[in-house]
Amino acid sequence: MHGFANPARFLRMARWLMPLMLVPGLILAFGAVAWGLFMVPPDRLMGQTVRILFIHVPSAWLGMAGWSTIAIASLVELVWRHPLAGIAARAAAVPGAAFTAICLATGSIWARPTWGTWWVWDGRLTSFLILLFLYFGYIALAGAAQRDAAAGEGASRVTAIFGLVGAVNIPIINRSVVWWNSLHQPPSITAGKSSIDAAFLYPLLIAALGFTLIFGGLVLARMRMLLADIQTEARLRRKAMA
Amino acid sequence: MSTMIKPKHQRLVLIILALVALIGAGLLAAYALSKQAAYFYLPSELVAKPPEAGRAVRLGGMVEKGSIKTQPDGVTINFIVKDDKARVPVRFSGITPDLFVEGSGVVAEGRMEGTTFVADNLLAKHDEKYVPREMKNMTSAEAKAVIAETK
Numbered sequence: 092m093h094g095f096a097n098p099a100r101f102l103r104m105a106r107w108l109m110p111l112m113l114v115p116g117l118i119l120a121f122g123a124v125a126w127g128l129f130m131v132p133p134d135r136l137m138g139q140t141v142r143i144l145f146i147h148v149p150s151a152w153l154g155m156a157g158w159s160t161i162a163i164a165s166l167v168e169l170v171w172r173h174p175l176a177g178i179a180a181r182a183a184a185v186p187g188a189a190f191t192a193i194c195l196a197t198g199s200i201w202a203r204p205t206w207g208t209w210w211v212w213d214g215r216l217t218s219f220l221i222l223l224f225l226y227f228g229y230i231a232l233a234g235a236a237q238r239d240a241a242a243g244e245g246a247s248r249v250t251a252i253f254g255l256v257g258a259v260n261i262p263i264i265n266r267s268v269v270w271w272n273s274l275h276q277p278p279s280i281t282a283g284k285s286s287i288d289a290a291f292l293y294p295l296l297i298a299a300l301g302f303t304l305i306f307g308g309l310v311l312a313r314m315r316m317l318l319a320d321i322q323t324e325a326r327l328r329r330k331a332m333a
Numbered sequence: 334m335s336t337m338i339k340p341k342h343q344r345l346v347l348i349i350l351a352l353v354a355l356i357g358a359g360l361l362a363a364y365a366l367s368k369q370a371a372y373f374y375l376p377s378e379l380v381a382k383p384p385e386a387g388r389a390v391r392l393g394g395m396v397e398k399g400s401i402k403t404q405p406d407g408v409t410i411n412f413i414v415k416d417d418k419a420r421v422p423v424r425f426s427g428i429t430p431d432l433f434v435e436g437s438g439v440v441a442e443g444r445m446e447g448t449t450f451v452a453d454n455l456l457a458k459h460d461e462k463y464v465p466r467e468m469k470n471m472t473s474a475e476a477k478a479v480i481a482e483t484k
Contacts, residue, residue: 131465132465132466133465133466134463134464134465134466135464135465135466136432136434136437136459137432137459138466141463144463166348169344169348170341170344170345170348171341172341204431205430205431205432205457205459206430206432206456206457206458206459207429207430207431207432207433207454207455207456207457208456211372211456212372213372214370214371214372255348255351255352255355256355259355259356259359262359263359263363266363270363270367270370271366271367271370271371271372272371272372272373272374272375272393273371273372274372274373274393274440274456274458276458276459276460276461277461278461279461279462279463286460286461286462286463287462287463288462288463288464288465290465291463291465
């Protein structure tokens with residue numbers, strides 16, 4: 092694993108891997124959303140509003156996948172001190188927060204015509220809003236730690252610890268509709284079984300794949316940016332010393 | 334006898350211990366919340382332990398088939414919310430959400446008055462199934478046959 096620890100080697104790989112993820116991701120996501128908007132039949136109860144499914148569900152999945160990425164990368168950073176792990180964790184925060192916000196916004200728009208309300212404080216909605224606030228906290232903390240490091244205070248582990256602790260919310264979001272009575276319905280797709288008709292399921296799976304590739308491409312782009320930042324910082328410091 | 338533990342392994346053990354403690358605390362908190370964090374009462378819970386009269390609560394369950402009756406004033410409806418154990422009569426005046434239909438889920442916000450639940454607001458709760466409109470009147474076997482044909 093430490094073979095990728097060399098940032099130069101990682102950057103060479105990221106340069107071609109990033110468009111390799113972003114381009115097919117954008118094509119698949121746009122295609123699946125267009126499929127969902129124009130070709131899918133209306134749902135028996137929800138009618139036309141079912142089309143929000145193809146943005147809402149992939150965003151929810153990536154909001155949670157984003158924090159899982161942060162948690163795993165933080166673990167690798169803390170235990171193995173892998174030099175790129177902390178960068179990967181920080182790079183996943185902004186895309187993860189963006190997808191979480193998209194999920195909350197589309198969910199709210201969907202809830203108005205179907206449930207009859209913009210927002211309720213049930214277990215699923217509340218735990219997902221907490222996820223968004225955790226992202227905000229993480230982004231602020233990571234920024235502060237980076238400024239401290241740039242000021243020569245030494246690298247701080249507090250960001251990684253926060254990333255691990257925040258992961259406790261992920262299983263709570265996942266189980267919230269099972270543990271507690273909630274207005275949000277239980278999961279439609281569980282271990283190999285789906286109660287979504289094939290007419291909706293295929294565009295949904297393609298949309299999820301497309302959005303995931305976009306997410307991966309964005310994380311690589313942000314990792315490149317963070318590494319470039321660190322390089323510039325180091326170069327400036329050397330100049331100042333000379 | 335000197336056993337050297339690699340610092341890497343020491344950190345791994347420490348973090349695993351911390352995570353176990355953290356997950357344990359999380360589970361305990363979730364368990365303690367298991368009653369309070371429920372968004373609504375089920376009819377059987379409301380019947381078994383009625384809240385004091387006038388306290389605002391939410392009742393969630395299925396709208397019994399054939400139970401929706403519109404009163405002569407045209408805006409008040411009576412219906413029955415049930416689960417597998419109990420049935421609670423509900424009264425509501427106002428506009429119902431589009432998805433409020435018999436045999437579907439509902440969450441009513443209101444209070445108990447005697448044995449009737451008086452709702453100020455209705456929220457529709459739908460199930461986790463997504464089915465196209467043309468197939469809603471078919472039995473699941475018929476729908477499967479149509480899907481098999483179109484494949």
